[in-house]
Amino acid sequence: MGVPSMPELLIILAIVVLLFGAKKIPDLAKGIGKGIKSFKNEMREDEVVAEKPVDEKIEKQEETVSAKKVEETKEA
Numbered sequence: 001m002g003v004p005s006m007p008e009l010l011i012i013l014a015i016v017v018l019l020f021g022a023k024k025i026p027d028l029a030k031g032i033g034k035g036i037k038s039f040k041n042e043m044r045e046d047e048v049v050a051e052k053p054v055d056e057k058i059e060k061q062e063e064t065v066s067a068k069k070v071e072e073t074k075e076a
Contacts (some may be wrong), residue, residue, distance in 0.1 A: 004012070020028060 017025065
């Protein structure tokens with residue numbers, strides 16, 4: 001299987017237009033573009049979080065745990 005030729009691509013395009021209608025295609029493309037942009041942003045955020053040293057993450061977890069313990073003692 002190779003790359004589809006021009007007549008095959010035109011047939012596929014015609015089927016898509018028949019299924020979704022000419023007015024829906026721009027909306028579908030816009031939705032796909034937003035999804036891709038959102039995915040890229042999330043990947044960047046994950047990279048930034050992954051770049052932080054592990055020690056900082058552990059310290060933040062310890063602070064959260066100690067803050068919860070303080071709240072529990074105040075409630076009791």
